[in-house]
Amino acid sequence: MTNKKYLTRWNSSLQNNYGKPSITLVKGTGILVTDADGETYMDFLGGIATSILGHAHPSIVKAVTKQVSTLSHVSNFYAHPNAIALAEKLTKMTGDKNAKVFFCQSGAEANEAALKLSRRTGKVRVVAAQGAFHGRTMGALSLTGQPSKREPFLPLIKGVKHVPYGDIDAMRKAVSKKTAMVIIEPIMGEAGVIVPPQDYLHQLRQICDKNGALLVIDAVQTGMGRTGDWFGYEYSGIKPDVITLAKGLGGGLPLGAMIALGKAADLFQPGDHGSTFGGNPVTTAAGLAAIDFIEAKGILSKVERQGAHLIQEIALIPGVKEVRGAGLLLGIELESLKASDVSDAMRDAGVLVNAANPTTIRIAPALIVTDAQIAKFISTIRKVIADAK
Numbered sequence: 001m002t003n004k005k006y007l008t009r010w011n012s013s014l015q016n017n018y019g020k021p022s023i024t025l026v027k028g029t030g031i032l033v034t035d036a037d038g039e040t041y042m043d044f045l046g047g048i049a050t051s052i053l054g055h056a057h058p059s060i061v062k063a064v065t066k067q068v069s070t071l072s073h074v075s076n077f078y079a080h081p082n083a084i085a086l087a088e089k090l091t092k093m094t095g096d097k098n099a100k101v102f103f104c105q106s107g108a109e110a111n112e113a114a115l116k117l118s119r120r121t122g123k124v125r126v127v128a129a130q131g132a133f134h135g136r137t138m139g140a141l142s143l144t145g146q147p148s149k150r151e152p153f154l155p156l157i158k159g160v161k162h163v164p165y166g167d168i169d170a171m172r173k174a175v176s177k178k179t180a181m182v183i184i185e186p187i188m189g190e191a192g193v194i195v196p197p198q199d200y201l202h203q204l205r206q207i208c209d210k211n212g213a214l215l216v217i218d219a220v221q222t223g224m225g226r227t228g229d230w231f232g233y234e235y236s237g238i239k240p241d242v243i244t245l246a247k248g249l250g251g252g253l254p255l256g257a258m259i260a261l262g263k264a265a266d267l268f269q270p271g272d273h274g275s276t277f278g279g280n281p282v283t284t285a286a287g288l289a290a291i292d293f294i295e296a297k298g299i300l301s302k303v304e305r306q307g308a309h310l311i312q313e314i315a316l317i318p319g320v321k322e323v324r325g326a327g328l329l330l331g332i333e334l335e336s337l338k339a340s341d342v343s344d345a346m347r348d349a350g351v352l353v354n355a356a357n358p359t360t361i362r363i364a365p366a367l368i369v370t371d372a373q374i375a376k377f378i379s380t381i382r383k384v385i386a387d388a389k
């Protein structure tokens, strides 16, 4: 089977909601993936910030294999040690003694859960950011601030207002005593890796406190060590009311979570929400294995150091306008080249990245990426941009 043959089969059997994939991946180890034609690539997108330990990581393989051959599913009628252990890990990371976790499978579901939780405050209004991405299901899509994704599916949930990201005065005007929740990404990922002003989250916390609104941090993309800390907001010193996670949480397996802190942890009552696979023994085993590895190997400080190095080096490349982000979630803004052209040329040169918007290349490699692989990435993108100019 070749890439071309797979693509024909894909096109005739899968819906066209994603557009056409360019290659079919069949194998991966660490940061490397192989396509159906036998070509190997350095995966600098990591399944979109998902495979945090890379592909086929021994710790994940071992944990999943052990669990799937012991007990693969229990339903929500019964407890399971892995779900408990992972919830304990996550709540500890928040530093909040009352924090409690709801498990699901995806980012959209985590944000749906947060939206429902906010209804339990007795209020219904929500404020979110223009350009933000919070998922595609109808509730999550109502929070998403991208008109092209929303407009074909109107009407969405009422009462959601979108204000410019990073503009604290716009937030101050939009949030009132009637606001149930404000949802914000610490760094907007899908929008093109947009970083807010340094004191934005801190001021947003004050606005939410003043109005009794829940502050929901959507850490689906920034979470699990990607920016050099666990959730991507810690630098601000704030404590959110809710943190949503998915993408990297399951170490490459489908796992999401909605963590509620403080009083928000007690808003849901029995029967309020649920998910059949939520907290599944196998996905939570993978999540635990990923966190254990990150902690044991000091990955967070490595990520921070590598991110600073990448920003510094890539910003020097002629044709690059700026580099945004933190740790291993970076947006490379191009001066004049089309991001999709550069992304295609990078793939042909053996490196997978994506065009987060028409002028921005996004990278989100596995957190185990080595300095040598980063050096190779920098020389490849330098050459690709030089050749394309």
Ligand SMILES: *Cc1c(COP(=O)(O)O)cnc(C)c1O
Residues within 6 Å of the ligand: 105, 106, 107, 108, 109, 111, 133, 134, 135, 136, 185, 189, 190, 218, 219, 220, 221, 222, 246, 247
């Ligand atoms: C990807 C993403 C989501 C949606 O996650 P899915 O698992 O695709 O539903 C939500 N929020 C943010 C910030 C994301 O990056």
